[in-house]
Amino acid sequence: MFFNILALVSLLAVSAYGQGTSFVYNGFTLGKLSLDGMAWVTHDGLLRLTNDSRMEKGHAFHPDQVQFKNSPNGSVFSFSTTFVFAIRAQYPTLSGHGIVFVVAPRRGLPGSLPGQYLGIEFRDINDNHVGIDLNGLTSANSSPAGYYADGGEFKNLTLTSGKAMQVWVDYNGTEKRIDVTLAPINVQKPQTPLLSPTCDLASIINENMYVGFSSSTSSILDTDYVLGWSFMVNGTAQALALSRLPKLPQIGKKETSKVLTIGLPWVVLFIISMLISSAVYVMRRKRKFAEVLEDWERDYGPHRFNYKDLYIATKGFRNQELLGTGGFGQVYRGILPTSKIEIAVKRVSHESRQGMREFVAEILSIGRLRHRNIVSLFGYCRRKGELLLVYDYMPNGSLDKYLYKQPTVTLNWRQRFRVIKGVASGLLYLHEGWEQVVIHGDIKASNILLDADLNGRLGDFGLARLYDHGTDPQRTHAAGTLGYLAPEHVRTSKATRSTDVFAFGVFLLEVACGRRPIENRDVEGTILVDWVFSCWERGAILEARDPKLGAEFVEEEMELVLKLGLMCSHPEPLMRPTTRQVLHYLEGDIPTPELSSIGSRLTFDHHEGFDDLAMSPSSMDKAFQLSSVADSLLSGYMSHSLSC
Incomplete structure (x- = not known):
């Protein structure tokens, strides 16, 4: 279970075990908490959970376990905690992942990752809110950050303002209610909580648990501080001595110029003359950056x-x-x-x-x-x-240059298989994991970008379409890249999750074979899907692998990818697996698929819908790209540029 105080989004919740106790920290001393990752206690007593490092995490836990109930099947005791925190964003227009108060089974949250697994929740209501997570990525209850002043007026708070704020979390074991209250440090605890859901924690919390804080960074940085913390089981947490809490570090340093104290009149005259002489320059500069x-x-x-x-x-x-x-x-x-x-x-x-x-x-x-x-x-x-x-920024550019354009630099099979699974994971997030269904519409090697660790990231959302879960996609117009278009997309002009799966299947074959989907339409047998199918049909599917790999590949994985590519690119949409099934196959959760059900129709039906679109390769690219610049503004920044 997490209680989240967030600058952007919240964290995954966990369940637990511990030892009953109460404590208060009016400032912290190094060695009194269990720290890991970026977490550190400064010399003046501030608990700093994050710093200016990217893709890192920080945890700080009370070293002893806390007893939350008498027996495994017993009720959870009432408990109470309060703490003072501050979040300082290093870039004012972007927020980081916030601070999380954690009740967890062990210190350090082993196996957790920075970035999205240690500071992000699904379907967050906005980038400035408070949420309660109960064993899941979606908050059970959340509210925009703020507090109810005397008289009931709601006043908004900006969590990334850099100012100290106080949080109170109280669980009533009798009424099974969680109260979460937030206020500026100079305001007494409001009478009305910000959140007050009813929830029995007996099935979530075990007898003994650890309590503490967690935070993380990704490519967006902020610095998260905790100034003081109090906790108690079966009672109200002791009030913090606010006057004794450590001070937050000063933003910037003030320097006094000796020139102003020596020749103030001359300095004033110089400044006035500079302002007059630079007026034209300033006006021109304003126009330049208008x-x-x-x-x-x-x-x-x-x-x-x-x-x-x-x-x-x-x-x-x-x-x-x-x-x-x-x-x-x-x-x-x-x-x-x-x-x-x-x-x-x-x-x-x-x-x-x-x-x-x-x-x-x-x-x-x-x-x-x-x-x-x-x-x-x-x-x-x-x-x-x-x-x-x-x-x-993706330092290693697009995947296609490693498949086709840099013959002296290629990816080994282990790297390719990791890219394939990463893209499948990203596609599942688009299809099922976000608040709306996102149809990418243009999955191909040139739209897969590689980060510094050669992890694959799906880019180029120029053809993307969004619609609500449980509704049908609207008819638009056939758009995409020839060789990756599903036959029904050409016929109906509807982009669906199944058309994305078709393109992903072609992409699987592209990565495994090191060949383009259509290399030359004037030469028989150059459609990649048909060629791989013919190899499978004669019982030699591994002959389709990229010859640049030599013998350095895992046969079972190669065969899986080639077969899965054929399944996904089946001409009948109902015969294709779902994105979730694709990921299960790649992760080995279900056995390698059998292709006997595909039948020989694949060789012929894959051309369905293409005959009406025959044209030169250059004109084909234009015909299947978006028909207007407006629809392409979200296109991935290196999908075209780094494929040249």
């Missing part, structure tokens, strides 16, 4: 970047920072001036067939996707006739 900002866009403030920051990050969009040029704009590498985060900036056309308000809303919806196998969209900027999209 942006398009309408009133409705103020709702998207946290996701909007200043053009000036992006201009500085990319060194004026100079050619030396150009990663490549795609069909809809240029992609530049950059480093944000304040946070030093490495980014990729895509400059695309400002025009759109749909209204800009709706379009930006869709950008930010997809920008809220968070998964370790999906490229993160940080935000956007509008200026004059262009739109700039800001992505997480």
Whole structure:
């Protein structure tokens, strides 16, 4: 069970075991807590859970177990805790993963990962809220951050303001109720809790548990502090001595210039003359960095970047920072001036067939996707006739260059199989794990980007479609890349989860065979799916493997990927596995599939719908890409540029 105080989202909950106790920390001393990861106690008594390290985690636990009930089947005792915390964001427009108060079976949360598994919840209500998680990634109860003042008026609080705030968590073992209260440090505990759900914790909490705090970082950094902490079982936690709590570190250092004390009149005259002489320069600079900002866009403030920051990050969009040029704009590498985060900036056309308000809303919806196998969209900027999209930078570029364009640099089978499973995990998140169903619409090797550790991340959401769970996707128009399009997509113009699975099947064969889906339409036998099928049909499916791998591969895994590729690219949608089944096959949770049910129809039916689209390779690419620049603004920043 977690009680979450969040700057962005919450954490996975766990269950437990411990020893009854009560304690109070008015400031901390090194050695009194059990620490791991980034967690540290500063010399003046602050518990610092995170620092400026990326993709790290920090835990701090009371060293002794806490007894929560008398027997395994008994009721959970009443307990109470209060603590003072502060969250300081290093980049003001982006928030990190927040602080979590944890009741857990063991210290350190073994097996947990930084980033999304130690600070993120599914379906979070916003980026500034308080939530309660009970053994799951989705909060059982949550509310925007704030408190009820005297008289019942609700006052909002910004968790990443850097100011100290106090939290009270009280569980009533008799009434089976959890009260969570939040307030600024200089405000007494409000009478009305922020959250007050009814929940019997007997099935979640064991006899003995550990209590403590957890936090983590990803590519977005903040620093999380705990100033004091009090806890008690079967009673009210002792009030913290607020005057004795350690002070938060000062932001910046003030320096006094001796020049002002020596020649103040001359300094004033110099400043005035500089202001007058630079007025023209300032006006020109304002025009240079002018942006398009309408009133409705103020709702998207946290996701909007200043053009000036992006201009500085990319060194004026100079050619030396150009990663490549795609069909809809240029992609530049950059480093944000304040946070030093490495980014990729895509400059695309400002025009759109749909209204800009709706379009930006869709950008930010997809920008809220968070998964370790999906490229993160940080935000956007509008200026004059262009739109700039800001992505997480992927240092190793797109997968296709390792399959086709760098014959001296290739991925071994272990690396390829890890990329395949990572992309499958990301696709399952899109289809089932987010608040809406996301149909990617263009899965292929050039849209898979590799991070510093060669993990595969799914990018290029230019053809993505969103719809609610339990509803049917709407008919749009056939869009995608020839060779990856499912036959029914060409006929009906409907992009579905099954059409994504078809493209994923072609992608599996592409990675395993090191061949493009359609290499030359004028030569018989160059359609990849048909060629692999013919190898299977004559009992020699492993002959389809990439010859660059030599003998360095695992036969069982290679055979699984090739067979699964054929299953996923079956011409009949109902014969294809679901994304979840695909991942089960890859993880070995279910046996390797048998292909006897596919039948010889595959060789012929795979061409269904393609005959009407015959044209030159260059025109085919254009025909199956989006018909307008507007629909492509979310395209992955290196899917075109690094495949050149």
